[in-house]
Every structure is written in C-alpha cells, then in structure tokens.
Amino acid sequence: MRTAAQRRLATRWSFRIGLFAFWIAAFAVSIIPNVYAHKPSDSYLSLQVDNTTTIGQWDIALRDLEYAIGLDANNDGAITWGELRARQKAVEDYALSRLHLRLADSVGRMRVTELLVDNHTDGAYAVLRFTVDGGSSPKTIEITYRALFDIDPQHRGLLRLVAHGQTQTAVFSPDNATQRFELGTPDGGKQFLSFAWEGIWHIWIGFDHILFLIALLLPAVLRRENVRWRGVDGFAPAFANVFKIVTAFTLAHSITLSLATLGIVRLPSRWVESAIAASVVLAALNNIYPFFHGRGWLVAFGFGLVHGFGFANVLLDLGLEKGALARALVGFNLGVEAGQLAIVGVFLPLAYGLRATWFYQRLTLKFGSLCVALIASSWMLERMFGFRVLPF
Amino acid sequence: MAMAILSKSSSARIRSRWLDFGLAVSVCLGAVEPGRTTPFTPSDDHQVLERLPAKTSSADLLILRRARAALTNDPENLQTSLRLARDYIAKSRAESDPRYLGYAQATLAPWWDSPDPPVDILVLRATIRQSNHDFDNALADLAKALKADPANGQAWLTRATILQVLGEYDDAKRACLPLWRLASELITVTCASSIASLSGEAARSYELLDRTLERNFNAAASERLWALTVLAEIAVRLGRDTEAESYFRRALALELRDGYLLGAYADFLLDHDRPTEVTDLLKDETRVDGLLLRVTLAEKSLRPQPAAFTAHGSALRERFAASRQRGDKVHRREEARFTLHLLNQPKEALRLAKENWTIQREPADARILLESALAAKDPASARPVMDSLEKNHLEDLELAKLASQFNTGFGVPPSGGRKPK
Numbered sequence: 001m002r003t004a005a006q007r008r009l010a011t012r013w014s015f016r017i018g019l020f021a022f023w024i025a026a027f028a029v030s031i032i033p034n035v036y037a038h039k040p041s042d043s044y045l046s047l048q049v050d051n052t053t054t055i056g057q058w059d060i061a062l063r064d065l066e067y068a069i070g071l072d073a074n075n076d077g078a079i080t081w082g083e084l085r086a087r088q089k090a091v092e093d094y095a096l097s098r099l100h101l102r103l104a105d106s107v108g109r110m111r112v113t114e115l116l117v118d119n120h121t122d123g124a125y126a127v128l129r130f131t132v133d134g135g136s137s138p139k140t141i142e143i144t145y146r147a148l149f150d151i152d153p154q155h156r157g158l159l160r161l162v163a164h165g166q167t168q169t170a171v172f173s174p175d176n177a178t179q180r181f182e183l184g185t186p187d188g189g190k191q192f193l194s195f196a197w198e199g200i201w202h203i204w205i206g207f208d209h210i211l212f213l214i215a216l217l218l219p220a221v222l223r224r225e226n227v228r229w230r231g232v233d234g235f236a237p238a239f240a241n242v243f244k245i246v247t248a249f250t251l252a253h254s255i256t257l258s259l260a261t262l263g264i265v266r267l268p269s270r271w272v273e274s275a276i277a278a279s280v281v282l283a284a285l286n287n288i289y290p291f292f293h294g295r296g297w298l299v300a301f302g303f304g305l306v307h308g309f310g311f312a313n314v315l316l317d318l319g320l321e322k323g324a325l326a327r328a329l330v331g332f333n334l335g336v337e338a339g340q341l342a343i344v345g346v347f348l349p350l351a352y353g354l355r356a357t358w359f360y361q362r363l364t365l366k367f368g369s370l371c372v373a374l375i376a377s378s379w380m381l382e383r384m385f386g387f388r389v390l391p392f
Numbered sequence: 393m394a395m396a397i398l399s400k401s402s403s404a405r406i407r408s409r410w411l412d413f414g415l416a417v418s419v420c421l422g423a424v425e426p427g428r429t430t431p432f433t434p435s436d437d438h439q440v441l442e443r444l445p446a447k448t449s450s451a452d453l454l455i456l457r458r459a460r461a462a463l464t465n466d467p468e469n470l471q472t473s474l475r476l477a478r479d480y481i482a483k484s485r486a487e488s489d490p491r492y493l494g495y496a497q498a499t500l501a502p503w504w505d506s507p508d509p510p511v512d513i514l515v516l517r518a519t520i521r522q523s524n525h526d527f528d529n530a531l532a533d534l535a536k537a538l539k540a541d542p543a544n545g546q547a548w549l550t551r552a553t554i555l556q557v558l559g560e561y562d563d564a565k566r567a568c569l570p571l572w573r574l575a576s577e578l579i580t581v582t583c584a585s586s587i588a589s590l591s592g593e594a595a596r597s598y599e600l601l602d603r604t605l606e607r608n609f610n611a612a613a614s615e616r617l618w619a620l621t622v623l624a625e626i627a628v629r630l631g632r633d634t635e636a637e638s639y640f641r642r643a644l645a646l647e648l649r650d651g652y653l654l655g656a657y658a659d660f661l662l663d664h665d666r667p668t669e670v671t672d673l674l675k676d677e678t679r680v681d682g683l684l685l686r687v688t689l690a691e692k693s694l695r696p697q698p699a700a701f702t703a704h705g706s707a708l709r710e711r712f713a714a715s716r717q718r719g720d721k722v723h724r725r726e727e728a729r730f731t732l733h734l735l736n737q738p739k740e741a742l743r744l745a746k747e748n749w750t751i752q753r754e755p756a757d758a759r760i761l762l763e764s765a766l767a768a769k770d771p772a773s774a775r776p777v778m779d780s781l782e783k784n785h786l787e788d789l790e791l792a793k794l795a796s797q798f799n800t801g802f803g804v805p806p807s808g809g810r811k812p813k
Contacts, residue, residue, distance in 0.1 A: 039490065039681070039711055039714060039715065040490045040491060040493075040494060040718065040720070041491050041494060042714060042717075042718060057431075059431075062441055062442040063442060063444065063445075063491070066442075066444060067495075072444065077443060077444045078440045078442070078443050078444070079440070079441050079442040079443075079444070080437060080438055080439060080440050080441065081434035081436065081437050081438070081439045081441055082437030082438060084441060085437065116431035116432060116433055117431060117432060117433070117434055117441055118430070118431040118432070120710075120714075121707055121710040121711050121714065122711075123442050124441040124442040127431040129431075150498065150501075151495065151498050152491065152494035152495055152497075152498055153494060153497045153498055153501070153504070154490070154491075154493060154494035154497060154524070155494060156718045158717055158718070169717075171717070171718060171719060
C-alpha cells in the first residue's frame with residue numbers, strides 16, 4: 001500500500017508538471033498488451049544485493065514457458081491466470097534449476113516468495129520474486145544462467161544487478177552462460193550525495209513545504225503600523241526576520257526528522273500530512289488577519305516540528321540500509337536545507353525590492369495568501385478524509 | 393482554451409508539435425528506466441494473460457509438436473531435424489516472428505557449432521544467420537555448401553540475396569547465373585533483374601522481368617509474388633508510380649502473407665502522402681516492428697492525430713531498446729528512421745544510419761543515411777553513400793533528389809518520410 005507521503009508526492013508531481021504526467025500516462029498506455037511485438041525471446045533477471053539480504057525478480061515470457069514446460073492446459077491457445085497458477089510449482093522448478101548463484105564461496109539457495117504477472121512489449125510474463133540465502137556481504141557473485149537455451153539458443157537473459165546502490169547490467173547467452181561480478185563495497189560518499197539530492201528534490205517538488213515557508217516569509221519584509229503594512233526601512237531588519245524564521249524552521253524539522261528516522265517517535269502519516277496542510281492554511285491566513293504578531297519564528301518552529309515528520313516519511317520510503325542511517329539522515333537533511341536556501345535566496349531579494357508596492361502589499365500578500373489558504377484547505381480535507389477535491 | 397482562438401489548422405499543428413514533444417519526453421523518460429513496469433496479481437483465474445500466436449493454425453502447431461516430440465527422442469535424426477527447422481523458418485517468415493528462428497536453430501543444435509556439417513544443414517544455418525544479419529558467417533556457410541554441392545540452387549539464391557543486401561552487385565550477379573540450370577526461369581530472371589536494376593540497368597531489367605512474368609503466368613504463387621514485388625520496387629525507383637501501384641496491388645492480390653511486401657507498399661504510400669491507406673493496410677500488423685514503424689509514421693501526418701500515435705511511438709522505443717540491450721543488429725535501419733522522423737534527433741539518427749550502412753547497403757539504407765545527413769547538416773557523412781550511388785549507377789529518383797540537395801546547400805528539414813514537394 002502506498003503511504004500518504006507517496007500519494008502526496010504523486011499529486012504534487014502531476015500538479016507541477018501536468019504535461020509530463022500526461023506523457024507518463026501515455027507511456028503507461030504502451031504497456032497495455034494491444035501492440036505486442038514480435039521480438040526474440042528475452043527474460044529479465046534483476047538481483048539486489050545488500051549487506052544482509054539478497055533478493056531477486058525474474059520475468060519470463062509466458063510464451064517461452066509454454067514452449068518449455070506447457071501452460072495451456074486446455075489447449076485453447078489462451079493462457080489464463082488459473083492455468084499459470086496451476087503450474088506454479090513446475091514454473092519454479094524449471095526456473096530455479098536453470099539459475100545458479102554463488103555468493104562469494106557459498107551456494108546461494110533461492111526461495112520463491114511470490115508469483116506475479118507483468119506485461120512487456122511482447123506479451124505477458126510470469127514474474128518470480130525470490131530471496132537468496134547464504135553468504136552475507138558477498139564481495140563477488142557468480143551467476144550461471146541456462147534457461148531456455150536448449151530450446152531457443154537465441155534466447156537471452158538480461159541481468160540487472162544492483163549491489164550497494166551500484167548497478168551493473170549483463171547479457172547471458174549460450175556462449176556466455178556463466179559470469180562473475182565484483183560487487184565492490186558501499187560507496188559512502190556516493191550514498192551521501194544521493195540522499196542529499198533526494199532532499200533537494202523533495203523540497204523542490206514539495207509544494208506544501210514551499211508554500212508554508214513563503215507564506216511565513218511574505219510579511220518578513222514588512223512591518224505593522226496602525227493596522228497597515230509598511231515596507232521595512234532597510235535590508236538588515238528584513239534579513240534578520242527571514243534568518244530567524246528559516247533557522248527556527250530548520251532547527252525544528254531537523255529535530256523531528258531525526259527522532260522519527262531513528263524510530264524514537266512515530267506519528268501516523270495521515271495526521272502528519274493533515275497537520276502540514278493546516279500549517280499552510282494558518283500561515284496564509286495570518287497574512288490576511290494577522291494573529292502571529294511578529295512571532296513568525298515561533299510559529300515556524302512549532303510547525304517545523306510537524307514538517308520534520310513529513311520529511312521522515314519520505315526518507316523512510318526511500319528505504320534505509322542499517323549502518324548507513326546517519327549518512328542518510330545528514331545527507332537528506334542537508335539536501336532539504338540546500339533546497340530551502342535556494343528558495344529563500346530567490347525570494348528575499350524579490351520581496352525586498354517589491355516590498356513598498358501595491359502589487360506586493362495587496363495583491364501578493366492578501367490575494368496570494370487567500371489563494372494559498374484555499375488550496376491548502378482542500379489539501380487538508382483531502383488528507384484528513386482521504387478523498388480528492390482538486391483535480392491535481 | 394487558448395487554442396480556440398487559433399485557426400483549426402494551426403491549432404492542430406501546435407498540438408502535433410506538442411505530441412512530438414511528448415513523444416520525445418516519454419522516450420527520454422523511458423531511457424532513464426527502460427522497461428520498468430509494475431507486476432500485478434490477477435484477480436480472476438479466468439483472466440486471459442496471453443494468447444498464443446499459433447492459435448490461428450492449430451494444425452500447423454500440431455505438426456510442429458509431433459515433430460518436436462519425435463526429435464526429443466532422437467535429436468540427431470538429420471531428416472527430422474531438417475524438416476522441423478524448415479517448418480520453423482517458414483513460420484518465422486510468415487509471422488515475421490524471430491522466436492521461430494531460435495527454435496529452428498535449436499533443432500540444428502547437434503550440428504550448429506560443427507565446422508563441417510552436411511550441406512543441407514549448412515544452407516539452413518546460413519539462412520538463420522542471414523536472418524540475424526550475421527552475413528559474413530552465412531556467406532562462409534554457403535561457400536562451404538557450394539564447394540561440396542555446386543548444384544545447390546537454394547545456396548546460390550541465398551548467396552545472391554545476401555550479396556545484394558551488402559551492395560556487392562558483381563558477385564551477386566555471378567551467384568544468380570548458375571540458377572539458369574538449377575531453378576525456374578522466373579526465379580532466375582527475378583534474381584538477375586533485381587540486382588541489375590540496382591547497378592545501371594533498371595529499364596532493361598524491368599522490361600525483361602515483366603516479359604518473363606507474362607510468359608510464366610503459371611509459376612508458383614510465391615515466385616510470382618517475388619517477381620511482382622521486385623517489379624514494383626523498380627517502378628518506384630524509376631518514378632513510374634502508376635505501374636508501381638498496379639504491381640503492388642497484383643502482389644497483394646495473391647494473398648500470401650508477406651511482411652516485406654507490406655513494408656514496401658507502405659513506404660510507397662507514405663511517399664505519396666496517403667497515410668490513411670497505410671493505417672488501413674497495416675492495422676493488424678502492428679506486432680511486427682518494421683510495420684509498426686510505418687503505421688506510426690502515417691499516424692504522425694494524419695489530422696486529427698490518432699490516439700494510438702503516442703502509444704505506438706512508446707512501443708517502438710521499447711522494442712528498439714530491448715533489441716539494443718540484447719546486442720542485436722537487425723533493426724538499425726528502422727531505428728534510424730524512427731529516430732529521425734519520429735524523435736527528430738538527426739545526429740543520433742545519422743549515427744544509427746552510418747552503423748547500419750556498415751551492415752547493409754540497400755537503397756533504403758542509402759536513403760535514411762542521406763536524409764539523416766541532410767537533417768544533421770553533415771555532408772561529409774554522406775560521402776560513402778554518394779560514392780556508392782555513383783559507382784553503381786543506381787537509378788533511384790528519390791535518392792537522386794536527396795543527393796542533389798547536397799550540392800544545392802542545406803537548411804532542409806527532415807521531410808517526415810515524405811517526398812519533398
């Protein structure tokens with residue numbers, strides 16, 4: 001099941017780049033089995049090696065399995081899910097007897113955990129998911145692949161091997177049926193950078209975090225004078241306001257991000273996501289009917305705690321290796337800060353330059369905040385009650 | 393909304409540009425994660441996951457199964473192996489399905505790696521290798537076969553076909569000559585005319601073949617199909633469009649399934665701006681990569697653009713990606729056409745077209761290279777093709793037009809596979 005964070009990620013995606021989403025959808029159409037290709041036979045084998053576990057997935061075309069062991073029990077030219085399931089044992093025996101793994105110096109014993117189905121361009125494939133026992137933290141893996149070679153020498157096994165975040169690919173053919181791969185060791189620096197990148201990415205596509213921050217920052221270049229907004233007199237007070245708010249937000253979400261990632265505190269993601277949306281609503285409403293009274297930084301801290309839990313859900317969704325936790329946490333958090341600083345870096349000069357204008361004080365601050373409040377309210381309803389209000 | 397104020401044609405043009413863009417984007421996304429899909433658990437035992445291609449001809453399948461069963465018990469039985477391999481090869485041609493070539497190869501397993509197998513095995517091995525565009529090894533097999541059995545007509549014919557694809561017309565003609573004694577008149581003249589028409593004797597071989605076909609109206613349908621296809625192609629190259637149309641139609645009227653003929657006729661229709669007829673002709677043939685390419689090219693110029701256009705483009709991309717991952721070299725020409733006319737990436741198309749030119753050198757291979765070089769504004773890359781056209785005195789209106797553009801300067805956009813107006 002998808003987590004709320006994933007769902008949110010998906011909706012934001014489509015909002016930001018609706019066009020892309022349309023093409024992604026069109027791309028998905030292409031895998032619906034209406035335009036099957038006549039292509040030579042391939043199977044797709046993927047292995048994922050981590051410190052403690054090795055798992056695999058093997059997609060084999062139903063046509064090939066039919067030719068090798070027979071699936072079409074009633075000979076009507078159509079293979080049904082029932083017919084495939086009835087032959088599950090035979091499929092597993094056939095596949096596992098033609099694939100041999102050696103992790104370092106010990107034989108990797110495979111155990112099928114799941115039989116699924118997938119569509120590739122030339123038709124339906126049986127998908128075997130399996131775990132591999134034996135040899136933890138292997139430095140090398142030797143694979144012998146012999147499926148279908150006896151009945152179709154032009155068959156190829158296409159391998160995708162992911163070990164410690166590094167991907168290798170290879171092709172198995174009758175002339176090249178046994179291959180050995182060096183797995184290397186986890187590259188700490190690379191992992192760190194990839195988590196930092198995820199952090200930046202998350203902030204950039206995270207509409208609610210950006211809106212919250214902007215809504216809080218909008219009044220930072222203004223001051224309140226007899227129930228009217230006026231531009232601040234110099235850059236120093238504007239900078240000081242922004243600095244206080246950003247620092248408070250950063251400090252707060254770093255705390256909860258760490259607590260949640262380390263498993264010390266856990267909150268249901270539905271609550272967290274709803275509270276994040278609520279924080280955006282409040283921050284935006286404050287620009288119309290001020291009630292924070294210059295304590296934006298305190299609000300930033302308070303809701304920053306909530307946003308931190310949201311970040312943690314994303315980080316946990318990325319999947320963490322034991323032992324790389326600190327690297328992931330620091331990398332991801334620094335990435336979030338970098339993305340956030342980039343936004344502030346663009347916002348501050350613009351807002352400062354425009355602070356005395358009608359455009360800024362009326363249109364942006366009032367009308368803009370109203371729009372933000374409306375959008376965020378509907379997010380809040382969506383997330384609290386699990387239905388969709390907005391089309392994006 | 394904004395499109396409503398635009399005229400219908402310009403909004404369609406803009407939309408088509410977006411669709412092109414979208415195709416390019418979806419292709420790029422696919423390049424990041426090739427073939428990533430989501431496995432699922434079907435909910436219903438009766439859900440049909442796959443229809444087997446042999447369903448239409450269960451009698452054929454039964455014969456194949458029996459032969460396969462016989463072979464399992466006696467894998468080194470030469471006669472059974474040959475018969476089964478021939479059946480599989482025929483099936484791969486009829487269905488344009490390369491899996492059958494793999495099955496054919498498997499039936500020849502006891503002899504596949506042998507340096508000196510029986511002549512019949514050599515000829516079949518060459519046929520399978522030729523289908524995989526492994527031309528050098530195929531020619532080597534045929535040379536051995538002909539040394540042992542100079543009267544093997546099939547070996548001479550396959551040799552002539554391969555040499556023609558390689559653009560080695562003198563040797564190809566010499567391979568046709570022995571057929572006078574070994575094969576029918578129509579086969580021999582078709583073989584010779586097909587090659588001579590590409591090396592400066594188009595009009596003469598066209599008339600000769602036409603007369604020979606008239607005389608041999610009783611020849612086997614498959615022989616007439618070949619002759620009519622060659623005649624149609626010569627007529628196209630000579631710009632005799634009405635005659636080409638009539639030869640194509642006569643060939644189609646024979647109702648023998650033939651992917652090559654469909655592809656050639658579709659190209660003719662595309663060149664004459666008749667995309668609707670292409671999609672009608674090939675609507676049931678989208679499983680075959682080369683024919684799906686023609687369908688997608690036609691859909692690109694249709695207005696309104698058919699909904700399937702994007703899905704077809706993505707399917708082509710996936711198929712080419714899979715083929716490249718395997719290390720196959722069978723689809724370079726089609727991939728270059730796809731890259732130039734559907735992805736609008738002239739540089740990449742040119743790279744593919746040049747790679748393809750090192751493998752095969754038919755007029756269609758020359759054409760995609762010239763088109764790509766024009767679009768990429770890279771006349772130097774076209775040099776080898778221009779030299780070869782000149783050396784062989786190839787008479788081809790379309791190629792001549794393309795070649796002349798290299799002398800009159802650049803700035804011509806890719807024509808979308810259509811004839812420049």
